[in-house]
Amino acid sequence: MKLHAIGRSIALRQSVIGKVTTTELSEIQSRKDSVLIWPHHKEPQDQSGYLAILTPDSRPSWEARAPLIHSVPKLSYLSTGDVIYLGTDGFVRTLYRRDSPHNFILFTDQCNSYCLMCSQPPKPINDFSRIREHYRLIDLIDPETPELGITGGEPTLFKDHFVKFIEHCNTKLPNTALHVLTNGRLFYYREFARQLGNANHPDIMLGIPLYSDVDSEHDYVVQAKGAFEETVIGLHHLARYGVPVEIRVVVHKQTYGRLPQLAEFITRNLPFAAHVALMGMEMTGFVNSNSEALWIDPIEYQPELAAATDILATAGLNVSIYNHQLCILDHRLWPFARKSISDWKNIYIDACQICKVRDQCGGLFQSSEKKHSAHIRPVLDLA
């Protein structure tokens, strides 16, 4: 999946974020937020008013009358309605793809946890200024977008501005479901949870990780003392103010052992969770440096995974298994398996080619291409 490109910019004095159009716009008013993608040799009929024009030509035969990025190879991956970032250096980065169900905003790179298996390692920088880009994006994306993710880093570190941003989404994209990935720790402060509840977003879900029924275990995994207490109390505060929550559990060598106990803990202490996702690990970010401590062949934790799923499902919770290939899952767990890996980082390996359930299977993370269960094999017999 192509998500960026680089060309040469002319007259682009500052970085801009704009909406892609592949056809010329007749109304000049609508051009001010638009980037014209122009793979043709002839000159556009009217260049005025666009944020920028992108062309694959290294030396267009026509004279540019708008900021231009030329020599951009393969523009065909961009479609009308996409939103892109253009750097003054000619860098083109996709922020939003209208045809994808997997759009998300990387809200901040900062985080107050430091999870052993973080797939998006945090950076200790002040990147608050990027919130302007997020607002700009919300104004440009298709109001019919069904779902938008907000991730990080830890998005709630922007505190009040995070809540204001959610309110803004509510106004601008009332029909777009928001899925926020957060560690929930700041909702330990009840007032913050109340504020988010008051934002009254009609379709928001907070995906919050919990790794153990025991505080010291969870705190170890997220590398933060007191995190369990903050998250668990935060979850209750969110429930109190009517904010739907989802519990997300990444299963690895440090978490699989108490998975059934964690499942029971959830049924007794967090029965209001709208969804529980038991997730396979993405082999990226910190996982690479902590591989020794984290890697376990998923086939080895199937008994714990099955027991946890059973406990949650029989207790009436809505449970899903993410990021696991059907061939390594107990058959009884198949109904819980979801195709959970975002399209842009989803692969199937050679063994999958002749598999009879490939279409139902979520496949693998791109990052698992080299390191994955040794037991992946095509399912040929469906009996």
Add this chain to the structure above:
Amino acid sequence: MTQTRFNQREYYALGQNYRFLPFQFMQFDQNRKLLVNEVGEYLFLSNADFDQFVNRKLDTVSDTYLNLKGKHFLFDSDSRAPFELLALKYRAKKSFLAGFTKLHIFVVSLRCEHSCHYCQVSRVSADRALYDMSPETAQRALDLVFRSPAPEIKIEFQGGEPLLNFDGIVRIVEESNRRALETGKNVEFVVTTNLALATDVMLSYFREHNVMISTSLDGPAFIHNANRPRPGNNSHELTVQNLQRAREVLDFDKLSAIMTATRLSLQHPREVIDEYVLRGFQSIFLRALSPYGFAVKTAKTIGYSVEEFLEFYKEALDYIIELNRQGTNLVEIYSQIILTRILTPFTTGYVDLQSPAGAGIGVAVYNYDGDVYASDESRMLAEMGDQQFRLGNVTPTTYEQIFGGDLLRTIVASSSVESMPGCADCAFQVFCGADPIFNCATQGDMVGHRPTSDFHKKNFAIIKHLITLYESDSEIRKIFWAWIHNVPLNQLAIEEVAA
């Protein structure tokens, strides 16, 4: 990134000087203790582990330690989490208290054309003026009902045979609906009837006004008719015919039945259950006789000991489980109630087994003559001459006097298992409840004496039996969860096995 940037597990370890959170325990069997905390979460420990635990010598990195900690039997840091969570769970377990009195029973007529051996109260009489609730009494009773802070109110029509005063029922339904609209409350209705007198007009009225029906079915004809005599000895035939007719008019789930076990029933658990399946019921409530009213007088012929009842209960439950295994969906309601308390963080609205007792604070009875009682059993006791649970009368007594008076306060204070001798340290405390009226009827005072209490014997044995069954077999586990959720076994999510 290098590994050195991460702290090792030991850095986060706690566990020095762990302390106990409140729990009860018992010797469950020879080798194991059962521990139950204040919110109903339980854990089995070997005798050896238990000794280590209570002597604070448990290895703090052992699974046992972590299990105890995860289930809130101990704490080992200044984290607020265990206390916050316990508080919230405690509130959930006691949430039946919210809203105060929800169930209001109207004895619209004491008359009945049946003369059941175990009946506590009814009269075979034609004297309407004497034994029917008058419109004025009903109005004043409704004044009290709508003073209850409960947003959801349930009105149950009882008797006698309430259909003998159908006009009274209609008046109360109409008036309640009017008042519900006025006050923004929600009202549900249920009529407890033997159906023998149910006309098509009545059934249509119940359908139109969303009135549920609870009827009596004691088993096949030879049991039912023996338990429930009426002129012609045809109670079973009538019940079955009328059930059929009622189901043609009302939605299937608006009709339920209850059984009362007599000495005769005890010899035929399978026949009783088969009858429920045959008549299309998906639940059965295995109910013992109450020690009130006529049942006491006839105890010698229809009665039995609590041990005999328990034997029947266990045999019947085994058979019901067997039917479930074979694909018949049949829930035993009493087990469902107790299992919900054991296995979920939630509570049940069952007023006959809660702490403090539901009498007055969960249920109130408005008798045909305007007397207000703390429960159905209270008025039965009154029919036996013991008026001590009479809270007042709709005419002279005010809502405050009835529901805030000394008598009800005494009942509540005397029926909290948390402080009752023999209950306060019982491992099953959270799953159980108290019945001050039963205690008075059988032992002479509200608190009672646990070692000789049939109420205790019955509930203790049933709770222990249910836990034993649940722990014994994974299929029983599934059946019990299906009962808790009231869904067919094959609709439990985990059972949706891919082909």
